[in-house]
Amino acid sequence: MSEKILFVDDDSNLLDSYKRQLRKRFQMATALGGEEGLEIIAHKGPFAVVVSDMKMPEMDGIQFLAQVRERYPEAVRMMLTGNADLQTAVDAVNEGHIFRFLTKPCSPKELTAALESALEQFHLLKTEQKLLENTLRACIRVLTEILSLVNPTAFSRASRIKNYILHMAKELRLPNVWRFEVAALLSQIGCVTLPQVILNKIYGRRELNYTEQKMFNSHPRVGCKLLANIPRLELVARMIAGQLDSFQEQPDIKTLTPDEQIVVIGAQMLKIAIDFDQLVVRTISPGGALTILRKRKKDYNPRILDTLNSFKGSEIEVEVKECTVEELEIGMITDEHIKSNKGTMLVPMGHEVTYTVLERLRNFAKGVGVREPIRVRVALEESYV
Numbered sequence: 001m002s003e004k005i006l007f008v009d010d011d012s013n014l015l016d017s018y019k020r021q022l023r024k025r026f027q028m029a030t031a032l033g034g035e036e037g038l039e040i041i042a043h044k045g046p047f048a049v050v051v052s053d054m055k056m057p058e059m060d061g062i063q064f065l066a067q068v069r070e071r072y073p074e075a076v077r078m079m080l081t082g083n084a085d086l087q088t089a090v091d092a093v094n095e096g097h098i099f100r101f102l103t104k105p106c107s108p109k110e111l112t113a114a115l116e117s118a119l120e121q122f123h124l125l126k127t128e129q130k131l132l133e134n135t136l137r138a139c140i141r142v143l144t145e146i147l148s149l150v151n152p153t154a155f156s157r158a159s160r161i162k163n164y165i166l167h168m169a170k171e172l173r174l175p176n177v178w179r180f181e182v183a184a185l186l187s188q189i190g191c192v193t194l195p196q197v198i199l200n201k202i203y204g205r206r207e208l209n210y211t212e213q214k215m216f217n218s219h220p221r222v223g224c225k226l227l228a229n230i231p232r233l234e235l236v237a238r239m240i241a242g243q244l245d246s247f248q249e250q251p252d253i254k255t256l257t258p259d260e261q262i263v264v265i266g267a268q269m270l271k272i273a274i275d276f277d278q279l280v281v282r283t284i285s286p287g288g289a290l291t292i293l294r295k296r297k298k299d300y301n302p303r304i305l306d307t308l309n310s311f312k313g314s315e316i317e318v319e320v321k322e323c324t325v326e327e328l329e330i331g332m333i334t335d336e337h338i339k340s341n342k343g344t345m346l347v348p349m350g351h352e353v354t355y356t357v358l359e360r361l362r363n364f365a366k367g368v369g370v371r372e373p374i375r376v377r378v379a380l381e382e383s384y385v
């Protein structure tokens with residue numbers, strides 16, 4: 001099995017015994033006490049199952065498993081102890097949220113069966129978590145696509161920002177990448193409260209007056225409030241709240257809890273991705289955009305900014321062509337703003353043509369009409385008729 005199991009006890013002889021009995025069946029590690037256990041999890045994890053003794057010096061099993069639960073909630077936790085009184089069991093369940101409570105002495109057969117059950121529980125939880133994450137991502141993609149039609153100026157950027165964020169997360173080797181992806185897709189959700197004139201000024205690089213700037217600066221806080229009460233999006237909401245904060249305004253990451261670190265890193269990634277996109281969409285090259293951002297040393301985390309050195313965007317060769325609404329196909333990228341015959345922006349430049357976009361344009365074409373021809377970018381490998 002590839003999943004690892006960690007045994008924590010203050011008796012080295014007992015730990016050696018576990019190794020002899022179980023090493024042929026399970027991939028396992030041992031730690032002499034709670035502090036060493038947390039160190040091993042931090043540097044050699046993740047572990048699917050963590051098994052702890054109860055009575056240990058400095059940090060008992062309940063305290064240890066409670067910290068494991070807080071820092072690494074995906075690990076299945078078990079207690080194996082000779083101290084089997086009722087209060088210990090109750091505390092272990094309430095504070096450590098353990099999966100199984102075993103008493104010493106525990107036969108190899110009983111221990112093996114318990115570990116196999118714990119691994120099955122781990123696989124079940126991971127499968128459910130993956131399903132929930134995929135469902136959540138799919139729902140959010142639909143939501144942002146709808147929002148991009150209602151407010152194309154703000155929400156059309158979501159797919160581009162997401163690509164930058166995913167690249168940064170991969171380069172930084174961050175866990176739970178879905179959180180950062182969702183933060184990118186929903187980063188502009190607070191803009192639903194802003195007048196269109198402010199958004200036009202922002203994305204047109206025109207100066208805002210004091211009142212307009214104050215309104216725009218509030219959109220991350222609004223977005224945070226909209227998302228904060230949605231289960232599993234609490235950290236995402238806090239990332240979005242900090243997207244306008246400069247690097248020098250962020251706290252020292254070494255002093256923060258794991259969740260706080262995730263929030264700060266996510267907020268810094270969003271700031272870089274949004275400002276980088278703002279430059280690239282003005283036809284500045286990725287290299288030129290990086291040069292401009294690097295001059296603002298107080299605004300951006302240099303380590304995160306450097307991850308964009310290797311960002312190449314789409315490596316698929318494209319050609320620019322003109323077509324009518326009827327000739328548009330899913331997957332094409334708009335190379336100019338698509339407007340109605342009355343001048344209303346329907347789809348902004350740089351937006352991917354999706355099923356929803358295509359249906360919207362076809363409906364407008366049947367009514368007020370759409371300005372044609374439409375300039376788009378098409379992958380050369382594909383054949384669009």
